[in-house]
Amino acid sequence: MTAGRARVLVVEDEQTVRELVTLCLTKAGYEVEAVVDGQAGYEAATKRRPDLIVSDLLTPRMHGYELIQQLRATAGTRRVPVIVLSGKAYPADQRKAIEMGASAFLAKPFREVQLLAAVDRALNTPRVHFWGVRGSIATPGRDTVRYGGNTPCVTVERGRDLLILDAGTGLRPLGVALQAEANGNPLNLKMLITHTHWDHIQGFPFFVPAYVPGNKLEIHGPPSLDEPLEKVLRGQMDQEYFPVALGDMAAELEVHEVREPDFELGPFKVQSMYVNHPGVTMAYRVSIGDKVITYATDTEPYRRLVPGAEGGKDKEAAKYASRRDEMLQDLVAESDLYIADSQYSPKDYETKRGWGHTCYRDAIELAIKANVKRIALFSHDPMHDDDAIDRKLAECKDMAMAAGGDVEVIASIEGESIELYDESAIAAVAS
Ligand SMILES: [Zn+2]
Structure with a gap:
């Protein structure tokens, strides 16, 4: 990245996962903001335009799919990459997330190395x-x-x-x-x-x-x-x-x-x-x-x-x-x-x-x-x-x-x- 550290917005209602993802990304040098529901995620994204969003699928107030839809419908966030996290590893869910434009789909539980690789890929792939x-x-x-x-x-x-x-x-x-x-x-x-x-x-x-x-x-x-x-x-x-x-x-x-x-x-x-x-x-x-x-x-x-x-x-x-x-x-x-x-x-x-x-x-x-x-x-x-x-x-x-x-x-x-x-x-x- 050319200007400062990359900023990642984490949208996750499960406290343990939210804390683990935040800790893992902070340790890796990213600037992290974490929120607990989809609506707050959408508001934070439109106000501060992060470089990447890591979002759970089953988030309160706004489902992960809806969050992606809303981000894609808003000019300022249309092209922010999104990584989807989910406890449901159905192939149909994975396909839908990717079709909607998610950069990656990580089924829980995932390893730290998988998260970091997905984040690195979303941020640094030409x-x-x-x-x-x-x-x-x-x-x-x-x-x-x-x-x-x-x-x-x-x-x-x-x-x-x-x-x-x-x-x-x-x-x-x-x-x-x-x-x-x-x-x-x-x-x-x-x-x-x-x-x-x-x-x-x-x-x-x-x-x-x-x-x-x-x-x-x-x-x-x-x-x-x-x-x-x-x-x-x-x-x-x-x-x-x-x-x-x-x-x-x-x-x-x-x-x-x-x-x-x-x-x-x-x-x-x-x-x-x-x-x-x-x-x-x-x-x-x-x-x-x-x-x-x-x-x-x-x-x-x-x-x-x-x-x-x-x-x-x-x-x-x-x-x-x-x-x-x-x-x-x-x-x-x-x-x-x-x-x-x-x-x-x-x-x-x-x-x-x-x-x-x-x-x-x-x-x-x-x-x-x-x-x-x-x-x-x-x-x-x-x-x-x-x-x-x-x-x-x-x-x-x-x-x-x-x-x-x-x-x-x-x-x-x-x-x-x-x-x-x-x-x-x-x-x-x-x-
Ligand atoms: Zn010509």
Whole structure:
């Protein structure tokens, strides 16, 4: 954790368990507040926003399930992780708690080591949250309700550490959540932008934390060809387009152009490279602890574009293109999560070659070659409704399976999180 000790709220009516959990967590260095019922838990959580809640299921005044429901329905506590404790170890109860978003379910009696492992995992597991997954233009409506219509915005988080990737329209709900979670405290935020096409910056003028005095926001992105990055961001807020100017935003804003391939943003280690997309565009490999997330959206394979490269018609061209494509493969190599441009179907690509995006079959091919653990299909095409994305996912899974590797294929879904935990560590504690 970066700022002070992690604060844990314990909700437990059984005195002995409450005291044992409090003692165990205090000894381990956590700051603990303990309450005896669900209602008091909800009030304490909304007032002081803890980093984690450990709650019994059968708590008076508000049942544990209801507590989770209430926390999830409140903007400031929606994303606080919850560990459920229960004397009832029915699989159905466990399933329900996990489905409701609990990080872990501990059946009583549990050992101290199990509690500490669950707490450590809930607080320190890197998480990726998708706030916007649509390419090109926001596409709200009935046809996109399952995968989402907001344009690119992703967060990589570990405890209180947070890195924002891109400022598409998904940045707006992220800003609302962050400001509610801040509970009146100043926010210190860091953002990486891949490029300044509309769909990657249009959420910025609606980013609530940028309007709050005392907040600080660092924006990092590629240098633009004609204008400094700051001027490009400022340009979309000119009075012809928007009622508030960048300079009128009350938070402290710093805009940095990425000049070094490797740099650090707090605990996040970043590797950057230019990718094949109209204008100046970057992909980023982000490491946090021992986990790696590569964010490579808005890119097109060179071998599809360099004249003569496809099919090896021109040997020199093919060699050049494959060298460039291998650079992206190296950036993506061995990622725990590869967030991949996979906008077009093979049929789309017949007419959209040269538009700067990837056919999903090429994205899967790269994921297999780069030996990633998991690929999240990203930058869904605005013309693709939910059913089309279902079909894309199914085809990509078949392709990965046919290749015989163990790459897991998922489609990124707006509003969903992925925890990058280590299965083997959990199994070792549970046994
Ligand atoms: Zn673009």
